[in-house]
Amino acid sequence: MKALYSYSIASNIILLSFLIIIFASHVKASSSSSIDNFLECLPSYSNSSSFPISNSVYTRNNPSFLNVLQSYIRDSRFNTSSTPKPLAIVAALDVTHIQATVTCAKSNGLQIRIRSGGHDYEGFSYVANVPFIVLDMFNLRSIDIDIASETAWVQAGATIGELYYKIGKKSKIHGFPAGACFTLGIGGHFSGGGYGNMLRKYGLSIDNIIDAQVVDANGRILNRKSMGEDLFWAIRGGGGASFCVILSWKIKLVRVPRIxxxxxxxxxxxxxxxxxxxxxxxxxxxxxxxxxxxxxxxxxxxxxxxxxxxxxxxxxxxxxxxxxxxxxxxxxxxxxxxxxxxxxxxxxSWVESTVSFFIGNGKPLEVLLQRTPSPPxxxxxxxxxxxxxxxxxxxxxxxxxxxxxxxxxxxxxxxxxxxxxxxxxxxxxxxxxxxxxxxxxxxxxxxxxxxxxxxxxxxxxxxxxxxxxxxxxxxxxxxxxxxxxxxxxxx
Incomplete structure (x- = not known):
């Protein structure tokens, strides 16, 4: 009986191991099929002749894949050989690339992780335990400041430092309430609230946002009016990636003293x-x-x-x-x-204080343009x-x-x-x-x-x-x- 019992356990272990191998093979094959279909789908939904979407896609076979992935990993806990890797990275060069990514990922059952600065403390913007792709926003970082109206449009891939630098170059009496760490990406920092050393005077970043552009789950580009006040409310503090892809924010600049x-x-x-x-x-x-x-x-x-x-x-x-x-x-x-x-x-000056608060006095303002933290x-x-x-x-x-x-x-x-x-x-x-x-x-x-x-x-x-x-x-x-x-x- 003992021998029979041992034989039964061994048989079950062998069977279970076989089933695990079969399941893993099925998942791998399914992932391969999904990513292939995803890649084939992309050109159909991206009609930009100036920016072919093929130039923004990095698959695991691409020699630049790991370099692009690791460039915005801020915590080495999530940069190991065992860390789950995306099936592909779409480093969007155009808004149509984002629309195509959302549409094609949805139709092929792939999860999207959206990354703007990579400072997510648990790596959620570039790690998942299901087949996924990373939609990286770092190429979309234009900043358009209008001092006359005291407003600015800022794309999600810009950093806080880049925003501070641009404001400082335009005006000596304007600023914006956001974080001290100037390598933070605008997209994620603002959508989670965004606080800094002017919050007691002007509140959070989100308290000074007056409009936004997003891509919703159906690939539509929406602004505050077309998305409605409910969604506009949610993305200001609730984390934008739960609801949409943030393209850009329209912010209201605040007044600061010259000194x-x-x-x-x-x-x-x-x-x-x-x-x-x-x-x-x-x-x-x-x-x-x-x-x-x-x-x-x-x-x-x-x-x-x-x-x-x-x-x-x-x-x-x-x-x-x-x-x-x-x-x-x-x-x-x-x-x-x-x-x-x-x-x-x-x-x-206020813009000098943004450098001082994070890394000390005497540094040139150009350090605000550094997108990689030190030590990285x-x-x-x-x-x-x-x-x-x-x-x-x-x-x-x-x-x-x-x-x-x-x-x-x-x-x-x-x-x-x-x-x-x-x-x-x-x-x-x-x-x-x-x-x-x-x-x-x-x-x-x-x-x-x-x-x-x-x-x-x-x-x-x-x-x-x-x-x-x-x-x-x-x-x-x-x-x-x-x-x-x-x-x-x-x-």
Whole structure:
């Protein structure tokens, strides 16, 4: 009986293995058939004589395929030999290429992943576990600025840096509220909300969008009027790729002073930073809306007397839409524990501040035109939270202790209030408005590609996120769409 039982198990294993091979072969054959049909379909729906669609298609047999794919992969976690690859990449050169891609993918059962800048934290814009193609928007990045009407049309493949640069070249008194990382693609950044260091003055990027052009699931080109207000509402904060392909946005430029003021001041535990953080939580969301102060706690290692030590160092990074003298006076009156001095601050133009806020002072404006981050090949994981009540001293002390234990996780706390508290939560598909004192991002990055290092870092950020549970929003615990986090779940 035992021998018969063993024989039965072995037979079942052989049969199961055979079925898996057959199924895999069927899927492979089906994928081959689908991609062949997809490629044959494309010319029928792209009628641009100036831009033949064949010039924008990269299949796996194309020698440039991997180079095009990897050019906009921002996280090395999703750039391994085992990472699922698209059957093809369509790097659209013309709007008709997008229409053809949507129509032909739909008719052949292929999923489309849409990529503009490649900063998707979980790689969703270029990874899928079903047969898929990547629709890459990086060639479509024109920016048309009209200072007279204080508006601009910006294509989805442009970066924030390119937009800032073009605005700065056109005007000294205009800007736009968007992110600090200037290699972000406009298409995805705006559709998920788009926030930056002017959100307390002017709200989010989506609060300053007045029109859009999209391609819907039927391959039609629509604008705000033809798509209707429901869809226009959804793509401003709800993530455009769920509904359509964003072609371009029409934005309303905002007024900025000719001179703004920047500062970055670090404080450590030994300098009483816990007290400063407690005060920051009380004032950062209700202070003058022209002032934005990001707080970034991280572990700082130093040597003293030949011994290695660790502490918490918090950087207070600010942008003030005004002059230095006024800023120092305001800070010392409303946020005195920071002890800001005149030599801590520097005046500059708004466009110069977009460089300063991300990579420091003294860099030429042309760095805004760089489309590839530096360093370009890191591994990382990100999470987010919204905080509605100040975290008490006891909570901060536990958090500092945990961060020192982990070493690898750092935080960004971005104050709300001001304009963000005035916009109704249902005015766009971005609901995180009044009642939040700050939004938090958790970050961990590493260079070592070993499984051990990856597991340790992923566990570390998840443990710290769990520790914050008593101090953040609940029922539900809110998260920011653009800070993709697969731990929350997937559809």
């Amino acid at each position: 703004v003021t920047r500062f970055d001041v670090p404080r450590t535990l030994e300098q009483g930073v816990t007290d400063i953080v407690l005060e920051w939580q009380q004032v950062s969301s209700i202070i003058d809306r022209n002032l934005f102060i990001r707080m970034q706690p991280m572990v700082y290692k130093y040597k003293q007397g030949g011994n290695s030590n660790k502490t918490i160092r918090v950087s207070f990074s600010g942008l003030y839409l005004g002059r230095a003298k006024s800023l120092v006076s305001l800070i010392n009156k409303r946020f005195p524990l920071l002890k800001l001095q005149r030599h801590d601050v520097i005046e500059m 090949r890191l591994y990382g994981k990100h999470k987010s939270d919204f905080v509605k009540t100040p975290i008490p001293r006891s909570g901060l002390e536990k958090i500092w202790e945990k961060m020192i234990e982990l070493e690898t996780v750092f935080l960004q706390w971005n104050p709300y209030g001001g304009r963000m508290s005035e916009i109704q939560e249902n005015s766009t598909a971005f609901p995180h408005r009044e009642g939040n004192i700050f939004k938090m991002q958790y970050l961990t990055t590493w260079e070592d590609d070993s499984d051990e290092v990856m597991s340790r870092n992923l566990k570390g950020i998840r443990d710290l996120h769990a520790m914050f549970t008593p101090y953040v929003s609940r029922n539900p615990r809110e998260a920011y769409l653009n800070y993709r986090d697969i731990d929350i779940g997937s559809n």
